Amino acid sequence: MIVVPAIDLRDGCCVQLRGGAFDDELVRLHDPVEVARSWRARGATELHVVDLDAAVGGGSNAPLAAAICALDGLDVHVGGGLRDGDSVAAVLETGARSALVGTRAVEDVAWLAEIAATYPGRISLAVDVRGTRVTTHGWTSAGGPDQSEAIGAAIGLDLFQVVVTAVDVEGTRDGPDLALARTARGATDHRLGYAGGVGTAADLAALRACGVDAVVVGTALYTGAPGDGGLSEELLP
Numbered sequence: 001m002i003v004v005p006a007i008d009l010r011d012g013c014c015v016q017l018r019g020g021a022f023d024d025e026l027v028r029l030h031d032p033v034e035v036a037r038s039w040r041a042r043g044a045t046e047l048h049v050v051d052l053d054a055a056v057g058g059g060s061n062a063p064l065a066a067a068i069c070a071l072d073g074l075d076v077h078v079g080g081g082l083r084d085g086d087s088v089a090a091v092l093e094t095g096a097r098s099a100l101v102g103t104r105a106v107e108d109v110a111w112l113a114e115i116a117a118t119y120p121g122r123i124s125l126a127v128d129v130r131g132t133r134v135t136t137h138g139w140t141s142a143g144g145p146d147q148s149e150a151i152g153a154a155i156g157l158d159l160f161q162v163v164v165t166a167v168d169v170e171g172t173r174d175g176p177d178l179a180l181a182r183t184a185r186g187a188t189d190h191r192l193g194y195a196g197g198v199g200t201a202a203d204l205a206a207l208r209a210c211g212v213d214a215v216v217v218g219t220a221l222y223t224g225a226p227g228d229g230g231l232s233e234e235l236l237p
Contacts, residue, residue: 001208002046005039006195006218007032007068009061009080010052016219018171020128020135022052026171027222032061036068036076039221046075048163048195048216050100054081056137066094077124077160088115092122098160102126103136106150113157120158124193127151128165129180135167147180151187162188163216166196171219173199176207185211 007014014035016027029035036047049068053059060081069076078091079100091099098121105112105125116123127150128135134144144150147164154162164184166177176197185192194207195216207215 001204001212002214003044003204004046004048004077004193004214004216005044005221006048006050006216007035007039008050008052008218009064011059012061012064015052016171016222017052018219020130020167020170022056024171026219029222032064033067033071036071036074040071040074044074046077046097046214048100048193049076049078051078051080055079055103057081062090065091065096069095077163079124079126085115085118088119088123092119096122098122098124100124100126100163102128106134106136106144106153109153112153116154116157116159121160123157124160125151125154125162125190126165127162127184128167129177130167148183148187151184154188154190159190161191161193161214163193163195163214165216166194169197170195172197173220173223175199176203178206178210181207181210181212 014029014032015025018024018026049065051061065078075097077098077100078096082088082099082101083104088099129147132147134150135142136144166180174197181194191213193214193216194212198217199220
């Protein structure tokens with residue numbers, strides 16, 4: 001199992017939100033590309049990059065995402081507002097290892113199958129969950145399909161991975177939603193990524209026991225005791 005640092009892009013900055021709330025921003029760093037370089041220097045081999053502005057239709061940080069993808073030695077998974085073939089193609093052309101598709105993919109299963117067939121092994125399905133229901137449009141729209149239904153729609157597709165996010169605990173460092181991790185593992189045989197609530201190395205061990213392959217970590221890597229630079233020394237290899 002590997003740890004994948006999260007870089008969420010908003011207003012040209014790297015941010016972290018609590019519980020998916022855009023009015024509860026915990027972290028704001030003004031040079032996302034330098035942030036990406038710092039994670040590479042600390043041993044990260046993959047990054048999870050989401051354009052929050054694009055996800056809610058409020059702008060684009062595409063040049064920043066492209067600059068991160070251009071860095072050597074990193075596999076970068078990029079998402080946020082990828083709801084048609086052109087936007088997926090644009091992200092992959094910048095060098096992203098995979099394109100993270102969420103809203104359109106869970107609402108239109110036929111489109112997910114089509115885009116997966118067009119780009120075999122280069123699409124990651126992002127399933128963001130509140131309770132047991134999928135939330136879409138940058139965590140602003142609730143009442144989507146059941147988590148198992150959304151994850152199960154990817155069975156048989158040539159994806160890079162499925163990534164589930166427990167939105168309710170995102171940014172809290174209060175511990176992961178292990179029930180969600182176990183449900184997701186039982187619903188897919190793809191590489192499984194998990195995000196939400198991770199705060200300690202013990203949380204990583206618990207997720208490993210659930211069969212998670214990659215843990216996307218944000219707030220716990222950026223915050224910590226004053227002066228300690230976050231928990232990157234504990235959570236990254």
